[in-house]
Amino acid sequence: MYRYDEFDQALVEQRVSEFRDQVRRRLAGELTEDEFKILRLMNGVYLQLHAYMLRAAIPYGTLSSDQMRGLARVAQRYDRGYGHFTTRQNIQFNWIKLEEMPDTLADLASVGLHAMQTSGNCVRNITTDQWAGVAADEFEDPRIWAEILRQHSTLHPEFSFLPRKFKVAISAAAHDRAAVKVHDIGLRMVRDGAGEVGFEVIVGGGLGRTPFIGKTIKPFLHKRDFLSYIEAILRVYNQHGRRDNIYKARIKILVHELGAEKFAAEVENEWRAIKNGALALDPAVIAAVAARFSYPNYERLSDNPSALARARSEDRAFAAWFDSAVSNHRQPGYAIVTLSLKPIGGPPGDATAAQMDAIADLADRFSFGEIRVGHEQNLVLPHVAQRDLVELWQQLQMHELATPNVGLVSDIIACPGLDYCSLANARSIPVAQELTRRFRDPALARSIGRLHINISGCINACGHHHIGHIGILGVEKNGEEFYQITLGGRADEDAKLGTLLGPAVRYGEIADVIEDVVEAYVALRQRPEELFVDTVKRLGVEPFKERVYAAR
Amino acid sequence: MPLVKSGQIVEDRFVRVADGASAPDGIAVIVGGARFLAEAEVLLQRSAPIGVVWPNDRSVGALAPYLDRVALVALMFPSFRDGRGYSQARLLRERHGFRGELRATGQVLRDQFLFLLRAGFDSFEVAKDADAAAFAVSTRRFDVFYQPSGDGRATVFRQRLDRIGWGAQAR
Ligand code: SF4
Numbered sequence: 094m095y096r097y098d099e100f101d102q103a104l105v106e107q108r109v110s111e112f113r114d115q116v117r118r119r120l121a122g123e124l125t126e127d128e129f130k131i132l133r134l135m136n137g138v139y140l141q142l143h144a145y146m147l148r149a150a151i152p153y154g155t156l157s158s159d160q161m162r163g164l165a166r167v168a169q170r171y172d173r174g175y176g177h178f179t180t181r182q183n184i185q186f187n188w189i190k191l192e193e194m195p196d197t198l199a200d201l202a203s204v205g206l207h208a209m210q211t212s213g214n215c216v217r218n219i220t221t222d223q224w225a226g227v228a229a230d231e232f233e234d235p236r237i238w239a240e241i242l243r244q245h246s247t248l249h250p251e252f253s254f255l256p257r258k259f260k261v262a263i264s265a266a267a268h269d270r271a272a273v274k275v276h277d278i279g280l281r282m283v284r285d286g287a288g289e290v291g292f293e294v295i296v297g298g299g300l301g302r303t304p305f306i307g308k309t310i311k312p313f314l315h316k317r318d319f320l321s322y323i324e325a326i327l328r329v330y331n332q333h334g335r336r337d338n339i340y341k342a343r344i345k346i347l348v349h350e351l352g353a354e355k356f357a358a359e360v361e362n363e364w365r366a367i368k369n370g371a372l373a374l375d376p377a378v379i380a381a382v383a384a385r386f387s388y389p390n391y392e393r394l395s396d397n398p399s400a401l402a403r404a405r406s407e408d409r410a411f412a413a414w415f416d417s418a419v420s421n422h423r424q425p426g427y428a429i430v431t432l433s434l435k436p437i438g439g440p441p442g443d444a445t446a447a448q449m450d451a452i453a454d455l456a457d458r459f460s461f462g463e464i465r466v467g468h469e470q471n472l473v474l475p476h477v478a479q480r481d482l483v484e485l486w487q488q489l490q491m492h493e494l495a496t497p498n499v500g501l502v503s504d505i506i507a508c509p510g511l512d513y514c515s516l517a518n519a520r521s522i523p524v525a526q527e528l529t530r531r532f533r534d535p536a537l538a539r540s541i542g543r544l545h546i547n548i549s550g551c552i553n554a555c556g557h558h559h560i561g562h563i564g565i566l567g568v569e570k571n572g573e574e575f576y577q578i579t580l581g582g583r584a585d586e587d588a589k590l591g592t593l594l595g596p597a598v599r600y601g602e603i604a605d606v607i608e609d610v611v612e613a614y615v616a617l618r619q620r621p622e623e624l625f626v627d628t629v630k631r632l633g634v635e636p637f638k639e640r641v642y643a644a645r
Numbered sequence: 646m647p648l649v650k651s652g653q654i655v656e657d658r659f660v661r662v663a664d665g666a667s668a669p670d671g672i673a674v675i676v677g678g679a680r681f682l683a684e685a686e687v688l689l690q691r692s693a694p695i696g697v698v699w700p701n702d703r704s705v706g707a708l709a710p711y712l713d714r715v716a717l718v719a720l721m722f723p724s725f726r727d728g729r730g731y732s733q734a735r736l737l738r739e740r741h742g743f744r745g746e747l748r749a750t751g752q753v754l755r756d757q758f759l760f761l762l763r764a765g766f767d768s769f770e771v772a773k774d775a776d777a778a779a780f781a782v783s784t785r786r787f788d789v790f791y792q793p794s795g796d797g798r799a800t801v802f803r804q805r806l807d808r809i810g811w812g813a814q815a816r
Pocket residue numbers: 508509510511514515516517518549550551552553554555556
């Protein structure tokens with residue numbers, strides 16, 4: 094966990110005071126809503142269908158238990174008692190009054206949280222592997238780099254008014270859990286031939302209306318050049334990114350129009366002029382940031398203690414939860430535990446204030462006071478001793494946080510859609526809720542295996558439908574909600590965009606059609622272990638299309 | 646539109662001259678970028694200071710050969726959201742060593758002042774009177790800065806090293 098030092102804390106407080114003044118000017122009529130819009134967006138405040146929404150950043154998805162209690166307090170005091178965790182390691186509060194926004198932000202600041210740059214055309218909250226620091230396949234903690242970049246990009250004097258929003262993800266493990274290939278900049282920590290750790294730099298990935306998989310423009314970047322190279326990318330983009338058309342303003346379009354090689358050459362040129370300047374990173378600067386990350390003082394334990402082994406073999410409900418929610422930890426005797434925020438019939442990613450408080454307490458008892466927010470809108474207790482798993486599971490059940498569906502078909506990612514979002518074409522959350530009911534039987538879900546469904550309520554793709562194994566996209570036809578379905582997308586190191594299955598279907602049919610797709614998969618797979626994505630990869634979408642549309 | 650310079654609301658000593666009009670000698674003038682490039686040698690012969698208003702979609706590199714003889718460069722912010730001028734300003738100051746007056750013009754509001762200052766601007770044609778009056782307050786709101794830029798303010802990264810006594814060896 095990173096602890097703010099006095100500089101970080103002072104900056105966040107100064108930003109709250111600035112925003113307080115901006116809200117005051119709006120309420121006093123000194124700013125029009127149009128003028129205020131840009132200012133509020135620079136601090137994570139959106140105007141939704143029914144109210145203002147505040148999006149607070151959870152940098153690289155790491156929260157302390159006190160910070161979680163702070164979020165619970167905000168949900169309780171200023172919202173309707175719950176918050177919504179997003180795919181980008183943020184939390185959204187949907188019902189905050191503008192008058193109370195400054196106090197909300199002050200409360201967040203008191204626990205070292207902020208909403209800076211969670212919206213607007215700037216460098217957004219930097220995301221990483223949700224298992225950073227505990228994953229067994231990682232060779233360095235990417236959060237140190239995310240924090241350095243968080244600081245460097247905060248209120249940047251040159252890059253606060255970019256052509257469009259700018260998202261950066263960092264991963265440091267063999268398996269990419271940060272989806273670096275679908276970000277404006279994706280950084281993959283790699284080791285070169287000499288054993289030095291640096292970054293592979295990928296640019297121009299992204300979803301939305303024109304999805305692209307990013308291109309590698311620098312296979313190996315030394316750590317000292319981390320900031321100067323990113324600055325060079327941003328400077329080229331700031332000057333040359335399109336500003337005439339909002340749909341063509343992301344860096345992916347610039348990279349596409351120039352070609353990755355030409356773009357890389359422009360960046361290289363700019364970088365050469367600045368690489369030995371003030372941005373060259375001194376190892377002491379890196380060390381000063383790293384020193385404020387604390388790590389648990391683990392006990393010496395051994396894997397798979399006998400009580401755990403017994404529970405797994407004797408208690409089927411526990412075993413089902415264990416299989417879906419528990420992952421390997423790098424430290425012997427410990428485990429990474431995912432808490433499902435996808436109860437059957439519930440809206441994905443929501444947590445009540447009471448649940449947040451309970452999670453904070455459980456984190457204190459079982460996870461060294463630390464919590465993570467994952468990209469799948471679930472929460473994670475990253476350091477649980479394996480001997481405590483049964484007890485933790487019992488506690489989680491009491492708070493409806495133990496649905497055994499992590500990574501399975503009912504672990505659905507959905508954007509807010511027409512229930513909240515003013516841009517939506519169609520509802521997302523009710524579709525997700527209905528699907529969780531269709532696949533509520535844990536044995537059925539387990540037999541289907543790993544399957545990610547992603548739902549977006551419009552082409553902006555906040556639900557990342559392109560990279561869902563099954564992607565569902567809300568579209569509008571003659572004023573009616575329709576849904577397009579894609580199959581075979583994925584976000585990992587083999588990132589790929591899904592392929593369209595066939596004609597869009599009505600709201601009333603979508604759950605049936607998805608059930609048919611899943612049934613088709615079960616019939617088509619070679620053996621039970623063949624995952625949904627692998628069957629689609631092997632066969633393409635045609636056989637699915639035949640089965641699903643034949644009956645319609 | 647009030648002009649703020651060195652933190653004060655001041656009279657503008659420059660006169661804008663339209664592209665077709667003649668640039669009278671003896672008074673400080675600002676001319677358009679294309680005209681300046683076309684007539685640079687003649688314009689620079691004048692005894693009074695010359696300023697250039699430069700478009701935000703053209704590289705400031707084209708101005709580089711003249712910068713030591715130009716008194717003012719004005720960069721444009723056609724809207725608050727358009728941030729190209731920040732990069733142009735930093736390049737003028739930090740790469741091309743421009744020391745003259747660097748002016749922000751267009752939709753310039755108080756909420757940009759600090760970004761603009763840090764990018765190297767030192768004069769501001771402010772859209773609203775109230776914003777011009779609030780210049781001092783708006784620019785003193787922050788005293789913590791992470792990024793090194795041409796304004797020379799100490800960055801947090803540097804201050805951390807100084808605090809723990811690593812400053813000398815790290816520099
Ligand atoms: S995908 Fe569309 S509907 Fe969903 S949250 Fe984003 S903008 Fe709104």
